[in-house]
Amino acid sequence: MANPLLKIEDLHAAVQGKEILRGIDLAVGAGEVHAIMGPNGSGKSTLAGVLAGRDSYEVTAGRVTYAGQDLLEMAPEDRASAGVFLAFQYPVEIPGVGNLYFLRAALNAQRRQRGEEELDAADFLQLAKKRMKLLEMDDTLTRRAVNEGFSGGEKKRNEIFQMAMLEPKLAILDETDSGLDIDALKIVAQGVNALRDAQRAMLVITHYQRLLNYIVPDYVHVLSAGRIVKSGGKELALELEEKGYGWLEPEAAAAV
Amino acid sequence: MPTPVANVEDLALQEYKYGFVTDIEAETIPRGLNEDIIRLISAKKQEPAFMLAWRLRAYQQWLKMREPKWANVQYPPIDYQNIIYYAAPKKKTDGPKSLEEVDPELLATYEKLGVPLKERAILAGVAVDAVFDSVSVATTFKEKLASLGIIFCSFSEAVREHPDLVEKYLGSVVPYTDNFFATLNSAVFSDGSFCYVPKGVRCPMELSTYFRINSEDTGQFERTLIIADEGASVSYLEGCTAPKRDSNQLHAAVVELVALDQATIKYSTVQNWYPGDREGRGGIYNFVTKRGKCQGRASKISWTQVETGSAITWKYPSCILMGDDSVGEFYSVAVTKHRQQADTGTKMIHLGKNTRSTIVSKGISAGFGQNTYRGAVRIHKNAGGARNYSQCDSLLIGDQCGAHTFPVLEVKNKTARIEHEASTSRIGEDQLFYCRQRGLSTEDAVSMIVNGFCKEVFRELPMEFAVEAQKLLSVSLEGSVG
Numbered sequence: 001m002a003n004p005l006l007k008i009e010d011l012h013a014a015v016q017g018k019e020i021l022r023g024i025d026l027a028v029g030a031g032e033v034h035a036i037m038g039p040n041g042s043g044k045s046t047l048a049g050v051l052a053g054r055d056s057y058e059v060t061a062g063r064v065t066y067a068g069q070d071l072l073e074m075a076p077e078d079r080a081s082a083g084v085f086l087a088f089q090y091p092v093e094i095p096g097v098g099n100l101y102f103l104r105a106a107l108n109a110q111r112r113q114r115g116e117e118e119l120d121a122a123d124f125l126q127l128a129k130k131r132m133k134l135l136e137m138d139d140t141l142t143r144r145a146v147n148e149g150f151s152g153g154e155k156k157r158n159e160i161f162q163m164a165m166l167e168p169k170l171a172i173l174d175e176t177d178s179g180l181d182i183d184a185l186k187i188v189a190q191g192v193n194a195l196r197d198a199q200r201a202m203l204v205i206t207h208y209q210r211l212l213n214y215i216v217p218d219y220v221h222v223l224s225a226g227r228i229v230k231s232g233g234k235e236l237a238l239e240l241e242e243k244g245y246g247w248l249e250p251e252a253a254a255a256v
Numbered sequence: 257m258p259t260p261v262a263n264v265e266d267l268a269l270q271e272y273k274y275g276f277v278t279d280i281e282a283e284t285i286p287r288g289l290n291e292d293i294i295r296l297i298s299a300k301k302q303e304p305a306f307m308l309a310w311r312l313r314a315y316q317q318w319l320k321m322r323e324p325k326w327a328n329v330q331y332p333p334i335d336y337q338n339i340i341y342y343a344a345p346k347k348k349t350d351g352p353k354s355l356e357e358v359d360p361e362l363l364a365t366y367e368k369l370g371v372p373l374k375e376r377a378i379l380a381g382v383a384v385d386a387v388f389d390s391v392s393v394a395t396t397f398k399e400k401l402a403s404l405g406i407i408f409c410s411f412s413e414a415v416r417e418h419p420d421l422v423e424k425y426l427g428s429v430v431p432y433t434d435n436f437f438a439t440l441n442s443a444v445f446s447d448g449s450f451c452y453v454p455k456g457v458r459c460p461m462e463l464s465t466y467f468r469i470n471s472e473d474t475g476q477f478e479r480t481l482i483i484a485d486e487g488a489s490v491s492y493l494e495g496c497t498a499p500k501r502d503s504n505q506l507h508a509a510v511v512e513l514v515a516l517d518q519a520t521i522k523y524s525t526v527q528n529w530y531p532g533d534r535e536g537r538g539g540i541y542n543f544v545t546k547r548g549k550c551q552g553r554a555s556k557i558s559w560t561q562v563e564t565g566s567a568i569t570w571k572y573p574s575c576i577l578m579g580d581d582s583v584g585e586f587y588s589v590a591v592t593k594h595r596q597q598a599d600t601g602t603k604m605i606h607l608g609k610n611t612r613s614t615i616v617s618k619g620i621s622a623g624f625g626q627n628t629y630r631g632a633v634r635i636h637k638n639a640g641g642a643r644n645y646s647q648c649d650s651l652l653i654g655d656q657c658g659a660h661t662f663p664v665l666e667v668k669n670k671t672a673r674i675e676h677e678a679s680t681s682r683i684g685e686d687q688l689f690y691c692r693q694r695g696l697s698t699e700d701a702v703s704m705i706v707n708g709f710c711k712e713v714f715r716e717l718p719m720e721f722a723v724e725a726q727k728l729l730s731v732s733l734e735g736s737v738g
Contacts, residue, residue: 052693055685080695092690096708105704106694113695145708162694 003068004029005201006051006170011062012226013050019060020046022226030169031198035212035237036205038223039245044205045089047223048174051203052086053079066170080106081113083169087159087176094146099158100128102146103165110166131164135191153184160191171195172203177211189214209241222248288337291315294443297342301412301447304419314432314442321436327599328628328660329568331541334506341444341477401459406490407452408463411479414450421452425483429512429549429576437508437570438545445479445510453488453519462718464493478509484519486552491522493721507566508543517552517579522560524717526725529565531596534623539567539596546573550582550611558585559602560716562725567596572630574603577611577639584613587713591729592625592657601631601662606639606672615646618710621657622733628660637668644673650680651709653702653733703730 053076432442532539548557575584586602604613650659691701
């Protein structure tokens with residue numbers, strides 16, 4: 001890849017002084033879907049958080065280049081405006097704030113930042129309807145406050161709906177499958193697939209292979225103890241399904 | 257990683273937007289308080305004898321009273337002899353007859369406050385009884401209201417023009433013996449608003465008053481009396497901002513509402529007085545007595561307040577539910593930041609049968625702000641079938657502030673039904689990060705979270721006031737995360 005959309009080089013990050021990421025290298029090109037797999041505690045969510053700019057993570061070494069810019073120097077809202085979207089593992093409730101109101105404020109904040117014109121209420125609603133149709137969602141979720149009282153599945157679908165509205169260049173899906181039953185999983189995966197296109201890169205973080213039956217990745221990376229210990233095509237996910245993560249642990253150990 | 261632009265503690269560091277003093281020559285009387293001063297105030301206002309007698313009785317009562325100390329607020333002792341008890345803008349002729357005659361500088365002050373009196377009155381259909389310091393200088397839409405028999409004027413004018421109504425209702429809800437500050441007010445009150453809506457009349461517009469403290473060291477003692485006769489309804493808006501100054505200012509207002517059979521009074525307040533600087537110096541002391549009496553059957557009184565200002569707020573808009581089937585409501589948002597202290601809440605006194613009350617209180621604390629909810633629900637033994645619902649929520653921004661809740665329930669009738677809910681939450685880094693990840697700046701995120709938190713109260717405000725209140729809240733909390 002000459003100019004990947006996202007380039008991570010020797011990334012180290014710590015949480016409360018404890019090093020979690022210990023030298024990640026990864027390049028993601030536009031249009032590609034990369035799956036990041038790994039056991040609990042391997043650093044998957046930390047990687048997602050660092051890329052999105054969460055304050056509680058401290059980057060101790062390494063570089064991340066996004067669309068030619070130093071991503072780590074950017075504030076979280078600026079990363080969002082530049083097209084980085086994180087679908088949260090645990091979406092946050094904001095009581096009293098309407099889902100659509102929130103989304104319109106977010107979309108227009110991004111558009112202002114990019115020097116684009118803001119969407120008025122009518123245009124916004126039209127877009128929202130289109131996206132709901134694309135995701136085969138009804139409008140019951142949009143009429144409620146942000147994530148308030150949503151079931152686990154509803155929260156995840158709402159994340160995908162937000163992604164569809166904000167049209168990011170790089171979507172990071174942090175364990176979007178966790179806590180979903182198979183039907184909810186299918187709905188979410190359909191949504192994600194509908195948003196795949198040649199301009200949009202995706203980083204799909206998951207513990208289980210089953211999500212990858214529905215969102216078929218171009219590349220699979222295995223994260224262990226804060227490092228990518230193995231990369232391959234989609235068949236690597238199947239291999240992991242069969243063998244578990246255990247067979248990779250010695251490699252991780254050896255690499256330390 | 258970039259250094260976080262956001263740090264939850266600092267949300268409150270916005271300087272007061274409305275800090276300026278208008279240069280208008282004020283007519284003041286000497287500092288201090290004694291019978292002569294009260295006679296002087298009464299004489300200046302050309303009051304009838306009953307008024308002076310009432311003031312003097314209140315003064316005698318006040319001399320026997322002590323300042324209350326039970327509130328969860330701290331402030332240095334107030335020297336009541338070092339206060340000027342009356343100030344009025346000097347009249348050039350006999351006082352303005354219309355807006356055109358009002359001192360242009362005065363009007364400019366309102367412009368600065370974002371209250372273009374004229375435009376506002378015409379465009380928004382709001383009749384404005386503007387209190388500048390202590391004397392009303394402009395009253396609009398009076399004629400239209402008069403054609404419906406509605407009296408809406410300054411308190412002084414009411415004392416002169418409608419002494420019978422004033423004598424009948426003044427002190428009928430908050431007697432001059434009520435409490436230290438209300439009693440002081442009764443003795444020295446300077447001016448305020450008066451409204452009477454006759455039988456069966458629905459007031460066609462929101463009535464509005466803009467209070468503003470202007471002269472240095474002038475104690476403010478406003479008196480408001482609103483009466484809705486049988487079947488009448490009225491919505492009243494009170495909003496205030498004050499210029500910046502160094503010495504603390506006492507404000508002890510009294511508001512009395514009387515609702516007769518099937519009458520409705522809605523009283524909305526947005527209070528944004530100078531809260532003091534970061535260290536709490538120079539803010540307004542706001543010790544207010546507000547009480548409504550649902551005297552008639554199936555009457556209703558609804559209080560909605562958004563309190564963002566003052567160094568100290570001591571205020572409990574209450575309802576006495578006397579008439580059977582009467583309804584009392586209290587919706588409140590109180591914001592404390594820097595060193596602000598608020599001890600506020602309500603009392604719902606259920607006397608009549610099947611009386612109902614609703615209390616929704618939202619306290620927001622930032623910086624070193626201390627926010628106390630103090631509420632009492634009393635169900636009298638004759639109040640069969642009475643119901644109350646109370647909800648008290650607190651939102652904390654940062655870890656130096658405090659939220660306190662003191663609900664008191666006193667139920668003497670077995671058929672009463674009472675519900676009380678309370679919650680305390682903190683604007684979390686998680687919520688902020690979620691919003692920022694979607695592209696919102698920290699300040700927009702805080703403003704959105706706070707407004708969401710207050711939604712149940714804001715939706716009780718009249719439309720244009722709700723928009724102002726949201727803006728005010730955003731401005732108040734600007735920089736708290738900074």
